[in-house]
Amino acid sequence: MLCLKRNIAGKTAKESNKEKERQLPISKSGPITPIKQSESTTAVSSNNGAQSAPTTPVIPMQEEISHTEMNQINDVTDKLEKVVQITPDRIGQAIDSLMTPALVLDIDRIKANAQAMLKRAEEYGVQLRPHMKAHKTLEGANIMTGGTKRCISVSTLAEAKFYADAGYDDILFAGYLDKDKVEICAEIAEEIKSFHVLLDSYYVIELLRDRPLKDDKVWSVYIGVECRYNGTGVDPLDYSGVGLAVSLTSEPNIFFNGLYVNCENAYSCTDAEAVLGVGQDTANTVINFAKKLRYYYAYRKMKKHKVEFPHVNFGSTPVCSLPFEVMKNVTEWNAGSYIFYDMRNKTLGACNTDDIAIEVLAKVIAHYPNRNQLLIDCGWTALNYQGSQHGHGVFKGHPHLKITSMFQEESKVEDVRGNLDLGRYPIGTILRILPYNACATAALHGSFYIHSKGVVVEEWRPVKGW
Missing domain, CATH: 2.40.37.20 (D-serine dehydratase-like domain)
Incomplete structure (x- = not known):
């Protein structure tokens, strides 16, 4: 059944539009004073008795609206816009x-899924950094972070800006940079407490070098690691990845925050046993790569320096839903679709x-x-x-x-x-x-x-x- 959206006064959108057409605009000098019908339609009689077109009235102008009054008007307008975004006719009705077609979400299951993942990460002694790409909403993010508004991953800069503006202060942009995106990332990094970017090439290092951050801030960087299914990231079995990590230690405006591997290869499995095998293999590979880096010494100013970094970020919804002992040896889990789950995860035994x-x-x-x-x-x-x-x-x-x-x-x-x-x-x-x-x-x-x-x-x- 087709239902019309109604505003808080109970009027349909069509009725509201007609009212807006009757309302007078606000000029730069103030609101236009309404003119009585008798004043605005004064007609001039011609010799044959017919009436000519009405003369244009002189509209008196009032004093300019104060900033306080304008702010009050804007506040009311913002609230009204938020109200009419939701269709009151639907709230309280059956789905x-x-x-x-309509997309519906079961809030009770969402909360249960999010709480289960938070509890699982806590039991394994790791920080959960949930990915927002499944829902891209503030409501979903608050549920996934347990209300902390910290430690999230995003897939687009639109998401990054959206969450930064909402007060999230620890965001990882898990997408690779190009020249056009660096300035937007810089603005976000200068605005919030912790903003992290991902790279797997010297090209991005050069981009970050050419755009130092203000207020003595430095870029926080994760190196993307390829999880052995021809995906993105450096090859953990090749020393070129070691060279990239070592180069970060000589950049004064870059902090090497850790390794990031999205275990997407788990989605190529057919059952839970296969997910476990792929997950363990990938986890061991990235952990061994981390050990290789931490035992590697780089020469800097003729002195040896260890390649230090605090985090190893690992995961995906299937492997984090079916965790194993080795996953205690990383510091962060990343997963996202578990907030909803789906038939793909059901097929894999993740839910x-x-x-x-x-x-x-x-x-x-x-x-x-x-x-x-x-x-x-x-x-x-x-x-x-x-x-x-x-x-x-x-x-x-x-x-x-x-x-x-x-x-x-x-x-x-x-x-x-x-x-x-x-x-x-x-x-x-x-x-x-x-x-x-x-x-x-x-x-x-x-x-x-x-x-x-x-x-x-x-x-x-x-x-x-x-």
Whole structure:
């Protein structure tokens, strides 16, 4: 059912727009004084008795608005804008009343997933540095950090600026720099307490050297380490990585903060046992590389200096959900999609179906009896195209249904058992899809509907852009 957004006065957006059109603008000199109808429509009679066009009234101007009054107006405007961002008609209603496709998040599962990961990291004696790329919201970040607003990773500079402006003071930009991004990073680094960047080449060192930070601050740098699946980062088995680390020790405006390895190779596994094997191999590789660096002495001003650094950052959602003893030998864990989990992590044994907090709601909009298919109003722009071999996701409560053909805005659905009982799915039926990849799916939506036990309680809006 189509519901109109209403403002706090109970007016529809259309009614509010009409009111705005009737309101008079504020000029630089002050608000324009309303003119009575009799004053503004004075007509001049012609010789034949017809009336000419009304004369233009002289509008008296009032005194200029004070800064205090303008600030008060701006404060009220900001609050009103925040109120109308959320659709009051949806709060307190069942998620099945939402216009589809819609992304819905179970707040109780989100909190349980976040708390479990925080507890797991504490038990292993490491600092959790959660990645924000799955949700890109302040609400999600506060839950993942346990309210500390510290130690996070981001994938874009838009996220970095977003969280810095919100008071987060320990941010790792886990993306590689180029010339265009350095100035933005510098501004953030000069603004907050701890901002870290990632590099795997001398090119970035030169960029940082050419842009010293103000107030005697220095760049904090992690070296990205490739986790043996042809990804990004330095090769931990090659001495070129050692040379890069050694070069950092001679840069006066750079602090070598540690090594960073995102264990994305765990996602190439097929089950929990394989995740454990890949995770252990990758962890041992990066730990041995760290030992190699710490025992390496570099000559600086004719004296030997050890290559020191405080952190080894390691992880991904699968390996941090299935931790092993070796992971106690790193200092930071990085993981992100665990806040939602998804069918990909379920396939790997990193979570159970009941842990998945993210769903996409879709509606049955057509039947095709001759092809044993039904059509839903959810295509790759709402669910994403990943996991095609797994049907792009799983229909909750209907595991026999599968997306067999996906378009931009719609998808065709069949029954893997054979004949599809279309009578069981009348047009208008709401279906709930557990996505294969939570991060990719969430990135397609500009609004997340947060629910508890199927009732909408709030709305989150992720930051967009790069």
